[in-house]
Every structure is written in structure tokens, then in C-alpha cells.
Amino acid sequence: QIKTIKVSNISLEATERDIKEFFSFSGDIEYVEMQRGDEGSQIAYITFKDLQGAETAVLLSGATIVGLSVSISLSPDYKLPPAAFAPPPRQHNKTADSTIRKAEDVVTGMLAKGFILGKDTINKAKTFDEKHQLTSTASAKVASFDKKIGFTEKIQAGTTVITDKVKEMDQKFLVSEKTKSAFATAEQKVSGAGSAIMKNKYISAGATWVTDAFNKVAKAAGDVGQKTKEKVGAAEEE
Numbered sequence: 001q002i003k004t005i006k007v008s009n010i011s012l013e014a015t016e017r018d019i020k021e022f023f024s025f026s027g028d029i030e031y032v033e034m035q036r037g038d039e040g041s042q043i044a045y046i047t048f049k050d051l052q053g054a055e056t057a058v059l060l061s062g063a064t065i066v067g068l069s070v071s072i073s074l075s076p077d078y079k080l081p082p083a084a085f086a087p088p089p090r091q092h093n094k095t096a097d098s099t100i101r102k103a104e105d106v107v108t109g110m111l112a113k114g115f116i117l118g119k120d121t122i123n124k125a126k127t128f129d130e131k132h133q134l135t136s137t138a139s140a141k142v143a144s145f146d147k148k149i150g151f152t153e154k155i156q157a158g159t160t161v162i163t164d165k166v167k168e169m170d171q172k173f174l175v176s177e178k179t180k181s182a183f184a185t186a187e188q189k190v191s192g193a194g195s196a197i198m199k200n201k202y203i204s205a206g207a208t209w210v211t212d213a214f215n216k217v218a219k220a221a222g223d224v225g226q227k228t229k230e231k232v233g234a235a236e237e238e
Contacts, residue, residue: 001051002051002054002074002075002076003030003047003048003049003050003051003053003054004045004046004047004048004054004074004075004076004078004080005023005045005046005048005054005057005058005072005073005074005075006043006044006045006072006073006074006075006078007019007043007044007045007046007065007070007071007072008037008041008043008070008071008072008073009037009041009068009069009070009071010034010037010041010042010043010044010065010066010068010070011041011042011065011066011067011068012040012041012042013066013067014042014065014066014068016032016034016044018065018066019032019034019044019046019065020032022060022063022065022115023046023057023060025101025106025109025110026048026053026054026056026057026060026101026106027048027049027050027052027053027054027056027057027101028048028049028050028053029046029047029048029049029053030047030048030049030084031046031047031080031083031084032044032045032046032047033045033081033084041068045075045078047078047080047084052101053101054074055074055128056101056103056106056128057072058072058073058074059103059106059107059121059124059125059128060072060107060110060117060118060121061073061118062117062118062119062120062121063115063116063117063118063121064115064116064117069118102129102134103124103125103126103128103129103134104122104125104126104129106125107121107122107125108122
């Protein structure tokens with residue numbers, strides 16, 4: 001069982017603490033050895049307490065640690081130094097975490113914390129989980145979150161209210177230049193808010209339902225916008 005990984009192209013500014021923080025998501029770390037690499041970089045050998053920690057960590061190859069994109073691979077020939085066999089400091093009131101970590105949960109958790117991962121990391125994590133018959137809880141957590149705050153329903157309800165108000169105003173008053181200006185501003189705000197939502201790494205990575213909901217809202221807003229613009233043209237002609 002290969003439990004050690006080799007991490008290459010680490011920034012000279014990265015500390016052992018940075019390395020431990022980054023790879024702690026993959027599993028419990030037994031030992032970290034930092035070495036000087038080539039061309040002004042560092043190399044780290046990280047030994048996990050179990051095989052799965054090392055295998056999950058390899059999926060993170062291409063991630064950015066302290067400004068540099070690192071390369072991660074299993075290291076079958078690595079030998080732990082004598083210092084690694086020294087008894088660890090005694091820790092009080094801490095129980096061992098024996099929970100099996102699902103790769104997709106690891107990745108989504110790291111994205112939520114703001115870590116920059118490689119572009120194929122999510123797909124690699126899903127493939128890893130499928131291979132080991134592990135079902136991620138990320139989708140279930142997102143669905144539960146949606147139920148608690150009614151996010152999807154609130155977006156749809158808000159669109160309906162706006163649509164009704166636009167119709168009501170169009171029926172009562174002629175569309176003026178002020179209305180056209182206000183409508184253009186509203187369009188920009190809706191577009192900006194939607195872009196901000198979809199740029200969130202965690203949402204775009206683990207919550208595909210948001211994409212569907214936003215697309216529905218965008219289409220509804222577009223339909224309303226087109227109808228209003230047609231009414232503007234008709235009013236000007238009259």
C-alpha cells in the first residue's frame with residue numbers, strides 16, 4: 001500500500017503548515033518532509049495514515065499552493081526517516097476520525113474554503129468515487145439547504161411578482177423614456193446578480209440545480225423584457 005505522495009514545484013514561500021493545511025482535507029497526515037527542489041522550488045513528501053488519503057490527494061494535482069501550480073503523484077520508493085517514528089505529542093480528548101472521505105466531498109469542501117484546484121479535479125473526484133462505489137453527500141447537502149431556505153421557490157416567486165407589476169404598469173400608463181431607462185437598469189442588475197451567483201465556485205461545482213433555476217429565471221425575465229420593449233415601440237408609434 002502506497003501511502004506517501006510527492007508534491008513538486010512548491011513555492012519557496014510555502015511553509016510546512018501551508019502544506020499540512022492543504023492536504024488535511026484528503027486524510028489524516030502521518031508525516032511531512034520538505035526538501036529543496038530544482039529551479040527555486042520545494043518538494044514535499046507527505047505520508048498519510050491510510051491509502052485512501054494518498055489516493056485522494058493525487059486527484060488534487062494541478063492545484064495552486066501559495067501562487068504556484070503543483071504536481072502530485074504517488075511515491076512508492078519513499079522511505080520514512082527515523083524522525084517519523086518518534087512518538088507523537090500526546091493529545092487530550094481527541095478521537096480518531098475513521099470516516100471514509102469521499103473525493104467529491106473533499107473537492108467541494110476545498111472549493112468552499114477558497115482553495116484553487118485544477119480544472120479537471122471535480123471530474124477526477126467523481127470518477128474516483130464511482131470506481132470505489134462511494135456516493136458523495138455533497139448533492140444531498142445542497143438539496144437539504146435548498147429546502148431550508150426555499151432558494152429556488154424565492155427566485156421564481158420574485159420573478160412572478162416583477163412580471164405582474166410590469167404588466168400592471170403597462171396597462172395603466174403609457175411607457176415613457178423614464179420607464180425605458182428604469183427597465184434597462186433593472187436588466188443590468190438582474191444580469192449582474194446572476195453572474196455573481198454563477199461565479200461562486202462552490203455553487204458552480206456542487207449545485208447544478210442553481211444553474212437550472214437561474215436559466216429559468218433568466219428566460220422569464222427575457223420574455224418579459226421583450227414584451228415590454230414591444231409595448232414601448234407600439235406606444236411611440238401611437
